[in-house]
Amino acid sequence: MSDLGVKAKRDGQCIIVFKPSGKIIEVEQGTLLLDAARRAGVEVITPCGGFGRCGRCKVQVEMGEVARRQSAHLTQAEIDKGSALACMTVVKGDAIVYVEPKEKVKLAPPLETAAEKIALPIACEWQRNPRIRKYYLEVEPPTLADATNDLDRLRRELKLQHGVEKVSVSLPVVKNLATALRQDGWKVTTALEYDGDDQQARLIGVLSGDRSSTSWGVAVDIGTTTVVVYLVDLLTSKVVDAATAYNGQINAGDDVISRIIYSQRGDGLAQLQGMVVKTINDLLIELGGRNRVKLPEINEMVVAGNTTMTHLFLGINAKYIREEPYVPVTTHPPVVRAAELGVRINHEAGVYAFPSVGSYVGGDIVAGVLSSAMFQTDKLTLFIDVGTNGEIVLGSADWLMTCACSAGPAFEGAGVRDGMRAIPGAIEEIWINTESFEPTYRVMGNLPPQGICGSGLLSALAELFVSGVIDKGGRIRRELGTPRVRVGEHGAEYVVAWASETQDEHDIVLTEADINNLIRAKAAIYAGFSVLVNSVGLTMADVEQIYIAGGFGRHINIEKAIQIGLLPDMPWDRFKYLGNTSALGAYTALVCQDMRSVADEIAAKMTYLELSADNSFMNEYTSALFLPHTDMTAFPTVADLLENTREKLVLTRGSSVV
Amino acid sequence: MPVTVQTPVEKWNGAVREVTLGATKADGGTRGRTVTVGGSATLPFLHFEGAIPNRPVIAIQVQDIDPLDWSPTLRSAWGDVTKDVLKWAAKAVDLGADIIALNLRSAHPDSGNRGPEEIAETVKSVLGAVDLPLIIYGPGVPEKDNEVLVRAAEVAAGERVAIGLCEQNNYRTIVAACLANGHVAIARAPIDVNIQKQINILMSDMGLPLDRILMDPTTGALGYGLEYSFSVMERLRLSALQGDGMTQMPTICTIGDEAWRAKEAKVSQGVPEVWGDFAKRGVVWETITATTLLNAGADILVLRHPQAVENVRKAIDQLIA
Amino acid sequence: MALSGLEIYKLLPKTNCKECGQPTCLAFAMKLAAKGAELSACPHVSEESKAALESAGAPPIRLVAIGSGDQKFEVGNETVMYRHEKTFYHQPGILVRVKDTQAADAVVVTVQQVQNYSVERVGINITLNGIAVENASGNAQTFAKCVELVRSKTDMPLVLMSQDPAAMEAALAAAGDSQPLIYSATAENWEAMAGLAKKFKAPLAVYAADGLGGLANLTDQITKAGVADLVLDPSAANVNSTLASLVQVRRHALRKNFRPLGYPVITFPSRLASTTEEETVIAAQHIARYSGVVVLDNFDPTLIYPLLTLRQNIYTDPQKPIQVKPDIYTFGDPGDKSPLLITTNFSLTYFTVAGEIEASGIPTWLLIADSEGMSVLTAWAAGKFDAEKIAKTVKTSGIADKIGHRKLVLPGFVAGMSGEVEEELPGWKIAVGPREAVDISPYLKGVWSPD
């Protein structure tokens, strides 16, 4: 062990060899690996300032003995392979340590295209009873001898060639029929729609030529802030591509209430419907172009949205959603044809909207519960959808409780000065050095930053807090003596990126008002599920798994979400990030129509808790308006982290941190 | 078989923290005595359950400017001394105050707008005139509070006075002044357990030791929100006993301010006859507000009327006996 | 012990048939847990479940009625130690005592004073609850006569105070079927008193000189003898030991579900006091600390009024958001050119805004709208602070007669609705104030002008 070469060493000293640079240093036993590296002139990056928070100073101990402090950033497997956090590891004896050269660390992993990863979230027999079935037909042209009309001719061939007996038809298809049949020499592909187990088929499209090797559908999540469209190959059940954009209604107001108010003015309702339909059409055009899919060949559409979005999309009066006693016009909207809505897919394509529970728990949540499979599990599950409204579902196969709270759009990047959607150019993660208060950030797509997306905001809030830039009340400490903190025209702010680093040359900042917005948003959500859990006489500790859905971009950093008190302080393996469960639910019901009746059951079973009915929400909300929470005992790991950070600062600065 | 009954005692993991006001010569001040409050390891006055090392105390409120707007009941009870804060404070001592609560009302823009230097003189002379521990209240306007309380804290350095009020959006200056001069700071929250705890935490995060914070959860007078104060104080005490260090500060209630703001205490004409005798009503209002909150966990009661002081002291005697 | 919503749900059919009027069985279970529904509303509960739910629902503190007719009052059936945990349900009866040694007209005067005393607070008339008649003479006939006299003047509930079963019987006979509270059964006389309680179907107060142990033994024996409606007198030698007893009785009942002490209590503050003022102070403490029947020795409106106010305060439901009264509030001495602000009636909102206006030193009118106790954003989100509500508040408040200008300042958080408010309030200018209360002072000083 002591044969690492060089020279005779003194007692209690250890020799550390750093690879690949080959630098060697002799240090006292008990020295921090980070300090050893620095003294040896080996650069180890420490975005958090060496407080074990970011896990980015990971090194490989190839040989020798070290003592690690436990860290959530190391799995047991990694430890077994020799990984260690340089800032949390001390030297026990001679060692060889591999430090990843800096340039390599900087390279962010390539952006995976979203669609590749999307799979059917729950098991279902989607092939059993496909809703859309396409049949290729070669039809004998009519003659004077066989002068059967076009439609009956088509019907006859459907029966002869494919055994389809009963077919209903609507006028638009009939209008188009003559041309379609004759365009390509009486070779056509018919698209039939089968509703449930009904044997009656509805003819929704006739296209010339053989188009039976493709069948398209779209699943749409209409969020208050963002709209997402999945293009789905109905023959394989795969999502081929996905696209997203801000809901065009955003110009009419940030939240559902503003939209409802807008809808009550003049032709406001029609305007809003037009805005969201345009958003969807634009996305469809984008997807169609990219994937060479003609929009009229899309034969089915499933949408999931909150109750207000669903009403507005369908052009249903949303006024009473907002007024006591808060009743929507319908929780189970009928299937409509795309043409009625102006959606530019096959005019006759059916558009199915998810059923909702009530005014404040909509089809998006029913879709979320469906796709999460929590309605099938025995484990007590908490489902949290973080969006403009925070919707929360608690329960299992036995029962389901739900509530909604108004979180505001902060975590979707809206309502925050430099907030943006999770698209390339968005800062998606931030670390702040505890000693210098300098930030390090990662940008989606490795571009110069343009703004901060939801996950970036969440990590910024956590880092600002843990590094001590803001106090527990969310107030920026103006006396820190760093140029990063300044009082701008919008009050106190922290500069995340200087203009020179950014795409459009403006300082990317987080203002105190932004911070308060984020705190309010996280408090509303935390209070929502606290009240929900308490309302049935349970405690947070009873919850066995937590599913998170919502608009955080690509991921949610559980650790940071706990640090700010958005999520409860629980072992990380109880959390699972499910992504956009509303879109996933829509996708599920698109490929597997059996799931539509399951969705109905879920909607009927969910018990809605009205939060404003008593004082407990206000109480929980006020107590959550603090970082991480007024009740620190509910956040033991955060308390530990703060204590460790403080101790370490006292050590390094030799003074109190005040 | 006879039923047996065991005393139903609850197990608590915490106690209210002891806070001492005033410093004698031995501790670097000039007070004749100190007052220690808090320390209860049980709910108010449940002697069978836990130690109650210190009795609740009474602070008598005096003002550095004649309170012309006070109720005639109060003004006639005090007589001429209200014109001179030193005489007023001396009389309060005679009436058996444990603490003198000095209101620097004259610094208020509406009643003199005195500056920090004049205020410093007032504080010095009151400290010279009486040797009880002091509570010093600013005029309640954030900028003026910060300005005059900082000077007051400086001239009272070492006397361990209590200084207020620190509120969620204005606490840093006052806490810093208390830190620098060895005083106790009073944390006020608007009848809300969570906000009270938050301001306590923020103040302690500045490095102010926990035994130098008093909490004032805001007093609602009888008929004017008393029940909210009562419940907030009960919740704070329960939380303190359950071991939450951030709610273990002793509680101070500004009874006089609130009780004498009530219509019952202020208005003699045109009110229902069933309200009874105006001359007695204000005193009863102040007394009942005080004794009710005493039972919710008040450690320091800031009172105005000499008869209320008398009544409340008797009640404390009975409860502590 | 009370069951939680989930525990109740487990006993329901779980079919979500909606016949109970609730959307799901779980919703119904939660209503039951909150005592907001009757089990009978579900036609499908099994007999087994019914039995289980009913036994779990038995109150740990018995509900006892005192008196008969319109003016009777009920005490007990409390479920919490601290009012913030839920609420205190049955406020204590406050009674005034007369003695059978007093002159008849003195007795009549007191009875009439008590009977007629009524005061309005926050829209509710509050009154005293009855008369206690004490057998101070030791003579059964005198006692009975006095009770008869009192009965002739009032239908209010009575407490009959005598340790002598013979005197009590005479008095009970004089009291007719008014179901007065018999005070009291003791270790010496309990069998006779229990007999009277049964005979006259009257509730029975129990007193034991040897503390709660003795009291529990007595009630145990008395219930076995067939009397169920009991009231405990847990009083002890001094103020603080009485307070301790009151707390202990409540803890025994609620924390341990100890049936022998699961009854409401009666207290006599005057026994611990040397003056009327002292009696009031002690009575106030008993009201706040669980007493169910408070018997005063003296009638003095100045002292009665604060006690009734306190009782109303303590028995207010704390689950309701803290509200202030919708009204016009003034700061300083506002004139016809002073600014007019509007906000909601959630008291925290009010306090914050009021504090900032006061701090600004600018005389100001503040209009408080009835938002059912919600803060500005919550109320707006819930439609309780919309243009219509604001317009209505302005119109009904009469503020237009007090000011010369026509300009209303909205909270900054609802800036978006200023157009609508303008539509609803023709002739008014709608200005947008700051979002946060801390900015009110600069706004009033720098931005506001009446034109």
Ligand code: SF4
């Ligand atoms: S009536 Fe009974 S079974 Fe039907 S929903 Fe209500 S509780 Fe459930």
